[in-house]
Amino acid sequence: MLSRTADNLYWIARYMERAETLARLLEVGARMSLLPTAQGFRNEWESILNATGQIGAFQKKYDSFAQRNIESFLFFDRDNPSSIASCITAARENGRIVRTALTGQVWDALNTAFQELRQIERTPRSQLELSRLTDWTTKHTAMLRGAIDATLLRNDGYDFLNLGFALERADATARIIDVKYYVLLPRAGVIGAGAENDQWSMLLRALNLNRAFHWAYGGELTAQKIAHFLILNPACPRALMTCGQEIDTALTHLAKLYGRETEAQHLAQGLLQGLNASSPEAIFDEGLHDFLTRFIREIAALAGAVHDSYLSGDM
Amino acid sequence: MPQFNEMYQGDQTRPPYAGLEAWMKAMPADLRIQKQAEAEALFRRIGITFAVYGEGGDPDRLIPFDMFPRVFTHSEWAKLDRGIKQRARALNAFLTDVYGRGEIIRAGRIPANLVYQNEAYERAVAGFVPPKGVYSHIVGIDIVRTGPTDFFVLEDNCRTPSGVSYMLESREMMMRMFPDLFRENRIEPVDRYHEALRRTLMSVAPAKCQGEPTVVILTPGHFNSAYYEHSFLADLMGVELVEGADLFVDGEFVYMRTTEGPKRVDVIYRRIDDAFLDPLCFRPDSMLGVPGLMDVYRSGGVSICSAPGAGVADDKAVYTYVPEMIRFYLGEEPILQNVPTWKCAGEEDLKYVLDKLPELVVKEVHGSGGYGMLVGPKSSKEEIETFRHKILKDPSNYIAQPTLSLSTTPTFVEEGVAPRHVDLRPYCLVGERIELVPGGLTRVALREGSLVVNSSQGGGVKDTWVLAE
Numbered sequence: 145m146l147s148r149t150a151d152n153l154y155w156i157a158r159y160m161e162r163a164e165t166l167a168r169l170l171e172v173g174a175r176m177s178l179l180p181t182a183q184g185f186r187n188e189w190e191s192i193l194n195a196t197g198q199i200g201a202f203q204k205k206y207d208s209f210a211q212r213n214i215e216s217f218l219f220f221d222r223d224n225p226s227s228i229a230s231c232i233t234a235a236r237e238n239g240r241i242v243r244t245a246l247t248g249q250v251w252d253a254l255n256t257a258f259q260e261l262r263q264i265e266r267t268p269r270s271q272l273e274l275s276r277l278t279d280w281t282t283k284h285t286a287m288l289r290g291a292i293d294a295t296l297l298r299n300d301g302y303d304f305l306n307l308g309f310a311l312e313r314a315d316a317t318a319r320i321i322d323v324k325y326y327v328l329l330p331r332a333g334v335i336g337a338g339a340e341n342d343q344w345s346m347l348l349r350a351l352n353l354n355r356a357f358h359w360a361y362g363g364e365l366t367a368q369k370i371a372h373f374l375i376l377n378p379a380c381p382r383a384l385m386t387c388g389q390e391i392d393t394a395l396t397h398l399a400k401l402y403g404r405e406t407e408a409q410h411l412a413q414g415l416l417q418g419l420n421a422s423s424p425e426a427i428f429d430e431g432l433h434d435f436l437t438r439f440i441r442e443i444a445a446l447a448g449a450v451h452d453s454y455l456s457g458d459m
Numbered sequence: 460m461p462q463f464n465e466m467y468q469g470d471q472t473r474p475p476y477a478g479l480e481a482w483m484k485a486m487p488a489d490l491r492i493q494k495q496a497e498a499e500a501l502f503r504r505i506g507i508t509f510a511v512y513g514e515g516g517d518p519d520r521l522i523p524f525d526m527f528p529r530v531f532t533h534s535e536w537a538k539l540d541r542g543i544k545q546r547a548r549a550l551n552a553f554l555t556d557v558y559g560r561g562e563i564i565r566a567g568r569i570p571a572n573l574v575y576q577n578e579a580y581e582r583a584v585a586g587f588v589p590p591k592g593v594y595s596h597i598v599g600i601d602i603v604r605t606g607p608t609d610f611f612v613l614e615d616n617c618r619t620p621s622g623v624s625y626m627l628e629s630r631e632m633m634m635r636m637f638p639d640l641f642r643e644n645r646i647e648p649v650d651r652y653h654e655a656l657r658r659t660l661m662s663v664a665p666a667k668c669q670g671e672p673t674v675v676i677l678t679p680g681h682f683n684s685a686y687y688e689h690s691f692l693a694d695l696m697g698v699e700l701v702e703g704a705d706l707f708v709d710g711e712f713v714y715m716r717t718t719e720g721p722k723r724v725d726v727i728y729r730r731i732d733d734a735f736l737d738p739l740c741f742r743p744d745s746m747l748g749v750p751g752l753m754d755v756y757r758s759g760g761v762s763i764c765s766a767p768g769a770g771v772a773d774d775k776a777v778y779t780y781v782p783e784m785i786r787f788y789l790g791e792e793p794i795l796q797n798v799p800t801w802k803c804a805g806e807e808d809l810k811y812v813l814d815k816l817p818e819l820v821v822k823e824v825h826g827s828g829g830y831g832m833l834v835g836p837k838s839s840k841e842e843i844e845t846f847r848h849k850i851l852k853d854p855s856n857y858i859a860q861p862t863l864s865l866s867t868t869p870t871f872v873e874e875g876v877a878p879r880h881v882d883l884r885p886y887c888l889v890g891e892r893i894e895l896v897p898g899g900l901t902r903v904a905l906r907e908g909s910l911v912v913n914s915s916q917g918g919g920v921k922d923t924w925v926l927a928e
Contacts, residue, residue, distance in 0.1 A: 147716045148705050241681045244694035252504060259503065300718060402719045457705070457716025 145245070147457030150304045152242040154455060156254065157308025159235035160285050163228045165316040166218050167281035169195055172350040174274050177211060179342065188346065189214050195323040195350075198226060211274070219277055220265065228281055229265065232257050247295040250288065257284035300401055303394040307450060310394065314387035315443050320350055321374055322436040344370060351382045368424040371432065376422060384439060388416045391446065398454070406453035411446045418442075463606050463866040464878050465529065475530040475926055476869075478644040482637075483527070483869065483876060491526075491871060498524050498632055523919035524629060526636070529868045529881055529901040536647075536925040539602070539610065539885070540895055542794035545785060547598040547887040550617055550772045552788035553781075554594035558585050558768060563787050569780045577777070578825065579770035581733060583740050587757050590663040591891055594766040595773075596728075597623075597656070598887040602795065604866040611798045611863065613882065615781065617773040618765055619730050622900045622920075623886050624688035627652060627695075629922040630898070645927040647897035652886070653695035659890035660696075660726050666759035667711065672725035674698045675715060677706070679731045679747050689730050703731075708751035713761045726762045733767045775824045775858050776802055798863060804855035812859040813850065816843050819859040820910075821850065834910055836862050865910055868921070870903055880904045882912050883923065897925035 169192045176188035189209040193199040198217070201224060206213040221227045225234075236258035243251055264272065264280070289309075296302050324347050344365050348354035351374065360379060361369045378385045392412045399405045427435045452458070466476040502521050531539070556562050557574050564571045574580060599620025601613040630649050634641055657674065664672035678689040680702050693700035705715050706724065714721035729736065735745040740753035755761045771777065779800045782793040801808040801819075812819060821833040833846040850857050867878035885899030901921040902912035912918040 145718045146699055146701060146705055147718055148702065149699075150718045237681070240686075241690075243687075243690045244700060255504060304718075398718075454718045457718075 145300050145304075147455055149242045149245050150300070151451075151455040152238040153245060153301050153304040154308040154450070156235045156238045156242075157305045158312040159231040159238070160254075160288050161309050161312035161316070162226060163231040163235070163281055164285040165312075165320075166196065166226070166228050166231070167278040167285075168350055168352055169320070170215065170218055170274060171278040172346055173214065174211065174278075175349065176342075176346055191323050192218075195320050196226065197319065198224065212269075215274055215277070228277075229261060232261050232281075232284070245301050247291070249291040249295045253284065253288040253291040257288070260284075300398060303398050303401075304454070306390060306394040310387045310390035311443060311447050311450070313382060314384055314391070315440060317351065317374065317382045317384055317387065318436050318440050318443070321347065322433060322440070347374075353380065353382065356380065367428075371424045371427060375427065376419060376424070385416075385419050388412070388419050392416050395450075406449065408446065408449040408453045411442070411449050415442050415446060462864050462878070462880075463604065463609075465604070465866050465868045465881075475532045475535075475924075478640070479528065479530070479869075482640060488875070494526060494636055495871065498526065498636060501632060501635070502628070522625060523905055524632065525870050525879075525903055525905070525919050525921045526633070527869050527871050527876065528633065528640075528922045528924050529883075529903075530924045530926065532926055533928045536897055538608075538794065540897070542610070543598075543600050543602075543885055543887050543895055544893050545789065545791060545794050546600055546612065546615065546781065547595070547889050547893060549781065549784040549788050550598060550615060551592065551594055551889055553784045554617075554766070554769055554772050555588065555592045556788070557771065558587065558594075563784065566787065568783050568787050569777075573776055573780075574771060577771050577774055579733075579768070579774055581768035581771075583753060584757070584766065584768045589766040590665055590762050593663055593889050594769040596659055596663065596764040596889050598889060599884050600795075600887065602883045602885070603798075603863055604881075604883070605864050606866075610795055612781070612795050613798060614775060614778060615773040616884075617769045618732070620884065620886065621685045621688055621730075622884060622902075623652065624691045625920045626886070626898060626900045626923065627691075629900075629920055633922045644924070647925040647927050649896045649898040652896045653692065655888050655894045655896065656692065657696040657698070659888040659892075659894065660728055660764055662891035663762050663764065664725050665762045668725040673723060674726040674728065675701045675706075675724050677701055677703070677727050677729040677731060679735070683730075685730065692728075703735075703745075703747045703749050706749040706752070708749060708755055711755060711758060711760045713749065713752060713755050724761060726764065728764045733770060736763070736767060775800075775822060776804070776855075779858075798860045801859045802855075803850055803857040803859065808859075809850075809854050812857075813847060815859075816847060818862060820862050821846060821857055821859045824856050824858060832911075834862065837908075837910065862910070865904075868901075868903070870905070870921075872905070872907075877907070879907070880910050880912065881921070898923045 173188050173192040189211065190199070192214070193202050196218065202217050205221075205223070206217060217224055217227065219228045222230055224230060236254045239246060239251055239254040246254075260280070264277070292302070292305055296305070324343060345354055347370070348357050353373070357370070357373055360373060360377065373380050373383065375384045377383050378389060380386060395409045395412045399409050466473060466479070472480050499521060502524060553563065557564070557580070561571075561574075563569050564574060595617035597620060599616035599622070601616070602610055603613050604610050626649060660674045661672050674696070675698055676689055676693045678686060678700055680686070683689070690700050699715060701715055706713055707716070707721075708714075709721070713724045713727070715724050731747050734742045735747040737748045737750060737752040738745045739750045741748070752761070752763075753767070756763050756767070779797065779802065782797055785791055785793045801812050803809045803812055812821065816833070817835045817838075819835045821835070823831045833843065835843065838846070865880040865882065868881050869876045870879040872879070881901050881903045883899050883901055885895060888894045901923040902918045903921055904910055904912045904917075905919045906917055909917070
């Protein structure tokens with residue numbers, strides 16, 4: 145496969161996963177803003193922007209954290225390369241370039257999202273509820289994944305797509321946890337109702353995992369349980385462990401297909417071994433923030449190795 | 460001006476269209492509108508769009524598709540087939556000649572300066588004979604019709620004629636929407652085009668290629684207006700679609716960058732102009748090409764289709780000499796006629812052209828896509844005067860032709876069915892063999908009375924049928 149084709153496939157997945165993450169963040173931000181506080185209403189928008197790493201760019205262009213501004217910036221704004229509109233456009237453009245490496249259904253999923261996006265952009269904002277925008281986004285990212293899983297050849301192209309999804313998701317999960325890491329600091333005893341509980345719910349909700357969590361653990365929310373769930377539990381679809389396993393699976397398959405291992409495989413195995421050897425206690429001992437910072441750095445190094453080994457063609 | 464309607468002669472329906480008469484009459488307006496919308500939705504979903512140069516606007520514009528097919532009988536096509544292949548052979552013989560001994564020039568049948576001073580003449584390949592002596596592997600010949608047996612060649616396209624994807628997709632669309640038509644009429648298939656193209660490209664593998672040649676299509680990139688076609692053909696043939704940056708030269712060969720390491724490339728079907736192929740040989744500022752490509756080409760390490768330099772044969776001034784080429788190289792009389800053409804470079808011709816401007820079509824020698832041309836009878840006095848000044852400034856840049864009364868075929872328009880002018884571009888493949896699929900791209904001028912069929916100027920496309928014997 146052409147290195148450039150692999151690169152386009154990888155970025156289709158990264159952009160669509162990024163769009164999905166943003167939609168989830170928008171959803172939870174809107175939800176939190178409906179909760180009453182002593183002063184009126186909570187405003188979680190600032191921490192949402194922190195999670196996207198885009199707060200600087202936002203403040204240059206907008207003067208307040210009003211929901212409409214956030215929606216403009218995170219959904220519609222073409223000047224923001226990470227807005228949902230930008231991500232879907234970029235994913236579709238990458239898809240158009242490698243149209244021949246996709247099945248009709250995969251292309252259809254990308255192209256339909258793009259065509260509908262253009263309709264949405266022509267619709268008056270007053271008719272666009274945020275929930276409609278976020279539902280629309282997650283529906284299309286799900287359709288893309290479904291089309292890929294149902295129709296695409298299990299060849300190297302499939303591996304590069306999966307690498308893109310898993311790397312982006314690992315990075316996003318780590319960043320989302322990091323924004324709220326301070327509420328996860330372990331305390332003595334069980335934490336009952338109150339502000340922190342809301343924050344934890346928000347964290348789970350941002351990852352679309354609040355119900356899954358209760359099914360998996362039951363009982364009271366504790367920092368250890370949440371950390372275990374989001375970082376180490378391979379049953380959790382967004383856990384760092386799950387992402388690490390998916391990355392490793394894709395890279396192992398590529399190594400077998402091409403008959404050679406690269407730096408990327410070594411880094412992925414190292415990452416996975418690190419997670420396997422870890423425990424919530426060890427993570428809190430290291431410091432959650434330090435652990436996450438290190439993880440984000442390792443994911444970036446791994447993405448770099450994938451680029452150098454496969455996507456640049458400079459071997 | 461009398462116009463030849465391909466379906467009706469007075470009250471009579473011409474035989475090739477007999478099968479469409481009932482179909483057309485049985486189609487109520489609402490069904491037609493529904494089918495048209497269906498076709499448009501399908502084209503958009505497949506992603507067949509056409510960006511128009513220099514117009515800005517919607518980069519995902521669709522080429523209008525007209526559902527009313529254009530039909531040739533078997534015997535009409537047999538003549539076209541012979542004429543097109545004859546022309547493709549002569550054009551390639553001409554190219555081999557002018558990059559070799561130049562016999563046709565020595566014989567005084569075509570002026571030397573027209574060839575050697577031509578912008579499209581590539582000194583860099585003089586003396587090099589490409590594999591099988593083929594320069595132009597895909598020859599697109601634009602043909603217009605003015606009467607039952609009167610066909611004229613409007614121009615030749617020897618470099619990288621585009622539009623073949625519309626020929627294939629129009630047929631797909633018609634078969635999907637109106638399968639009954641294909642049961643009732645015996646229509647020659649066109650869907651072996653991509654196999655023929657692949658065979659053609661593989662048959663011109665370079666001298667140093669061993670084993671099965673690796674073919675690629677070289678595209679300027681996804682911003683190009685014909686990108687859809689490039690990716691469509693790559694997909695049909697099962698070959699990689701590469702950009703310049705995907706290729707590199709190492710020693711005697713060209714390689715593409717793949718996830719498994721470098722892979723040698725033997726045949727490049729390029730869809731970029733000569734000037735951009737190799738910054739070391741042609742335009743130094745080109746980012747689209749491959750540095751060192753021409754050295755590999757000239758030493759037989761890779762084939763380039765069409766061969767660099769092929770453009771000198773499809774220049775509009777050289778065009779006037781194609782009948783002469785047919786006589787000179789093949790010893791035959793041309794089966795398809797040229798449109799009479801005045802070359803403004805000549806004093807007498809120029810005088811005639813300036814006198815008759817309101818009646819003529821004037822074109823730039825190197826222009827394409829229907830830009831920079833004057834259609835005398837359709838232009839205002841001011842437009843004609845403006846154009847007169849342009850011609851006088853640089854006469855040798857223009858040729859003129861009589862305004863041909865292009866044939867019309869029934870076309871779906873807002874009010875129902877109405878005649879619209881059409882032309883035809885078949886795609887002749889030249890490799891070890893010469894092949895032509897029975898069909899081509901019919902372009903239709905959708906505006907009433909308009910003679911300009913270019914998609915960049917509001918033209919549409921139709922399915923083109925050749926009836927089986």
